[in-house]
Amino acid sequence: MGTGIAGESRLTETTQATQGLATRNLLVELLVEELPPKSLKKLGDSFAQGIAAGLKRQGLAWEDSTVTPFASPRRLAVHLTRIAAQAPDTSSLKKLMPVAVGLDASGQPTPALLKKLRSLCGDADPSPFLSQLKRAHDGKTETLFLDSVVKGATLAEGLQAALDETLEKLPIARMMTYQLADGWNTVNFVRPAHALVALHGEEVVDVSILGLTADRQTQGHRFEAMTNPLTVKDADSYEQQLREEGAVIASFSHRRAEIERQLLGAASKEDLGLTQYDGLLDEVTALVERPNVLMGKFETAFLDVPQECLILTMQANQKYFPLLDAAGRLSHKFLIVSNIRPVDAGAVIAGNERVLRSRLADAKFFFDQDRRKTLASRVEGLQRVVYHNKLGTQAERVERIWAIAQTIGLQLGGNELAARAGEAAMLAKADLLTDMVGEFPELQGIMGRYYAKHDGVAEEVADAIEDHYKPRFAGDELPRNAVGVCVALADKLETLVGLFGIGQIPTGDKDPFALRRHALGVIRILIEKEVPLSLDDLLEQTEGIFGKRINGATEILSDFIYERLRHYFSIESFDDQAIESGKLVYVASAEDRLAYSPQQIEAVLALRPQLLNDVKKRLIAVRAFAALPEAESLAATNKRVGNILRKAEVDTGGEIDPALLQAPAEKALHQALSRIMPEADAAFAAGDYTASLQALAALKAPVDQFFDTVMVNTEDAALRHNRLALLAQMQKTMNRIADISRLAI
Structure with a gap:
């Protein structure tokens, strides 16, 4: 062996x-x-x-x-x-047992070894395997291994x-x-x-x-x-x-490219354009093996129906591709992707036109019937629609959204905006009871806007009825006016606080109520619409409107939103599958996502800034500060100061006594702070966070000298307390915009 x-x-x-x-x-x-x-x-x-x-x-x-x-x-x-x-054949070394167990004193196989070999060879004679045994140390003891060749599959x-x-x-x-x-x-x-x-x-x-x-x-x-x-x-x-021979394009990607080529060519010939079509194109590619794009038409009278209804009918029900004119208005022409290529396609086109005509007639009927009742008259019917068994009916939900929207409106624009926001909130869910939304739930809000305008409601209120659902998906636009901002925030806050308050908190990949999407919607509105409202105040006000119906959820929900905010400014992005499953779907612009390092984001969010609309300004300031040659040293010093203050056994928030400043270095640091603080304070008050942070660069030399020559934790209690107060003042000055210590590597 x-x-x-x-x-x-x-x-x-x-x-x-x-x-x-x-x-x-x-x-x-x-x-x-x-x-x-x-x-x-x-x-x-x-x-x-x-x-x-x-x-x-x-x-x-x-x-x-x-x-x-x-x-x-x-x-x-x-x-x-x-x-x-x-x-190819492969060699295999199988560990059997220690040599002392497998071989006797004369080097012959023991019964234990023979039994093991029989189990490996199916109870056949184990003798041929003895020549394949090898001895080696396995790290603990000398061990027997079976060296065999495994025939390749x-x-x-x-x-x-x-x-x-x-x-x-x-x-x-x-x-x-x-x-x-x-x-x-x-x-x-x-x-x-x-x-x-x-x-x-x-x-x-x-x-x-x-x-x-x-x-x-x-x-x-x-x-x-x-x-x-x-x-x-x-x-x-x-x-x-x-x-x-088979008249089949087997490749999904080749078939998709061929359909797209035909679609664009057919639209171009008519000087028309396609609606957004990626998702529909994938679905149609999966329905045909030999694509043939044909053009159909429908009666122009149907164009009186809102084009969103017609487009949805064509795309969702019939898998047709609607065509738009140069102004973005729906035309009466559409494209069909057929799976056959007859010599005369007239019968195929006529059959598809006939089916679509029936669908559009249904849509027109729903539209005409819905307009016979005002939106306001439908609000009472929401009492019969259950929203959630622990949160009541849709009518109760509307009352809460109305109260939240009015509160936000008062803060942002006074009584007039509050009244408009309240009106929009009261009507926002009424279209859920219309025939059109019953047939096409995707049109909720959109149809509410059309019906509100038909009822003579003010345009900004009608727009807010549609916009209160926005942003609905990744890249979606935000509410177009202040009324819409109020109601959209109210709707999302009511959903978040209510569901968190009854314990419906997303876990892992499970988010059945799309609460991550709602949270990121709140973030986008507050940041991108520059809404100057405190996040925790909004959550507390919303929780108060629920009363005793829910348990307190502000703290955990606040954590949840800040975590989504971290993702918003990170470089992470999400695919279509993530969007469909209700995971994180909103991200900042490509420019913003690539602009800030994780350390810079963490430095800003560590302070839990309540006004989300100035988080970006803070990030810009931190990024500019991080580029300074003094930044690395000051960040490390800030971290050191934080550790010292945490370990201090005395109150470090008191006033500094200049008479107790003994060492030249601590006097120099105090003088530097006295000179820099007014400049940093003025810039901070003016909202110039970049200038406020950059003023701190002048602290590097006195700070370095302080730590090189001054003993902070001296035995003299008064002197130690005074030096800790000096460090606390420096830390407070440095960390108003962000926790600079988070930039330390």
């Missing part, structure tokens, strides 16, 4: 010598019935990456193998380059394992259970699967899933394929054959 093992780090060493193996490209396709369109892209990417990762783990794929996903309504597929037919074995694992981990919200062709067995998958293709070069790989065995046959377009079924020649011909 050898003794050539250097240490434990080599005990599980394997060799991935893929370079020495012949490789070919691999194609795997699962043909299914129409997949959920909103999940298709994610399913396609997950299918492709899961198989690729599984093959790489087993040594069948190179690290730089190219992974090309395919996803269409009826298929999930992946093409991978440089896939081996069999993984074949592609069929490796792909089977990768497929099984990938299907198990696909992000499927709901599974279907369906019966296989044998009439006896059932399987679970997102949609019934009908065929499996697995080709390594030209050869079929022997794998099976969901009751299907791999071959080389698939299906093209349901109606327009030249050949059905379609026989795939080899892995590399798949995409081209599907396009040419």
Whole structure:
């Protein structure tokens, strides 16, 4: 038995010598019935990456193998380059037992060792394994290891394992259970699967899933394929054959680009533009395999209905692309993405126009019916709508929003603004009882504005009814006037304080009431609309309006909002999935997000500034201060002073007695403070935070001299107290705008 093992780090060493193996490209396709369109892209990417990762783990794929996903309504597929037919063999060292236990005094195997070897070889004769034993120190004692060679997995074995694992981990919200062709067995998958293709070069790989065995046959377009079924020649011909013989663009990204090209071209020919279309384009890409963009029209009489209603009807119900004129007004033309390319598309266009006409007629009917009752007359009906079983009805909620909005209005603009804000707040939720909002909840607020204007309500009040929901999502605009600001703040504060007050606090990824979004909405309004109101005052006033209905939530909610404020000014950003799940969705502008370091943000927020509208000015001042050559030293000194004062056993807030200043350095520091404080105070009072902080740079030399030559914690109690008071005054001067110690590295 050898003794050539250097240490434990080599005990599980394997060799991935893929370079020495012949490789070919691999194609795997699962043909299914129409997949959920909103999940298709994610399913396609997950299918492709899961198989690729599984093959790489087993040594069948190179690290730089190219992974090309395919996803269409009826298929999930992946093409991978440089896939081996069999993984390389790997060496394995398995730890058995200490030598003293496994070998007797004469070096022969003990019964314990033989029993262990039998368990590893399936109770077969363990004698052949004795020659594979090695001795090495495992860091504690001399130990026996079994040195064996593990045969590399074949592609069929490796792909089977990768497929099984990938299907198990696909992000499927709901599974279907369906019966296989044998009439006896059932399987679970997102949609019934009908065929499996697995080709390594030209050869079929022997794998099976969901009751299907791999071959080389698939299906093209349901109606327009030249050949059905379609026989795939080899892995590399798949995409081209599907396009040419099957009339299918298999790649999600290629199909999306083709649809977008056709949409922009068709709109341009009519001198029209598209509405924002990214989300709809993704969904339509998941609905068609052979896109063909057509133009339809509807009667101009429908344009009397608010265009938001018409656009939502076209996009949400019919997946059409509305077209706008140069002024941004909705035109009577729209684009259809068809899945077929007939010689004469007239019948397809006419059919879509007929369906849309019915939808638009419904919208017009709802609009006409809703206007027969005023918004004000609907307010009483909110008493029959439950908002939350612990917080009462929508009518009770409106009363609270009305009271909060009036309080904010009084503070910002006096009685007139308060009255306008109260009127808007009282009407803000009335459109929830209209037929249009009942059909399209996304239009709440928007329809309220239209109906209020129809009722003769003042324009700024009508605008506020729509705007009180803003900002509704990342990048959304803010309320356009002061009335809207009051009601939007009131609505969000009522939601936050009420739900926090009954214990509905977001945890982890769970935020069913989108409270993070509401908190960031409050932040955006206070900062970007430059509202000069104290955050904690707003929270306390709102809590008071709830009375005994809720438990105190101001402190924990304040912490929650400051944490969101930290994210607002950080470099973090969030994707569409985060937005949909109600996570943090608002961020500052790109310029702001890149402007401040985490230390600078922490320095400002450590003081919990109550006026959020001046946080940005503080950050700008801290950033300018941090760029000074004296900043690093002063920040470190500030941190040191803070530690000294925290450990002091006496009150450090008293007056400084000049008569007790003995050392030249403490006298110089006192003189410097006396000279600098008025300058810093004046700049602070004028709101010039940058100048106020930069004035502190002159303290560096006297501060350094003080700590080099003065003993603060002297045995003389009066002298010690006076020096602590001097340091406390310096710290107070330095930390009015931000906690400078947070800048210390």
